[in-house]
Amino acid sequence: MGSFSAWHWLIVLAIVLLLFGRGKIPELMGDVAQGIRAFKKGVEDEKDE
Template sequence: MGSFSIWHWLIVLVVVLLLFGRGKIPELMGDMAKGIKSFKKGMSDEEEAENAKTVEHRNDETIDAAKQKATKS
């Protein structure tokens, strides 16, 4: 048992090329890249949605609104 020699790696490379073909490997890598980009976009969209749900309350506006309602009544 030792490390693989260059001949072992060449045989593995030939078998992989025979199984997947020359054009299939770049296609698989492109699909993988698209999947990663889609995942990242989904994660950033989720963070934006969480931030949009957060409501900021400003005390001065609520006090002014309450005073206006009180004066109108």
């Protein structure tokens, strides 16, 4: 019940690819990156005030 083997990670990766497709994953990661940038900018704006 402790750690995952390589087979577990391959199965998880296959399920993620089936759910989201190859084209959706980069788009999703880009959206996450934009959210992080916006959050950092908001925090910096709060420091300046």
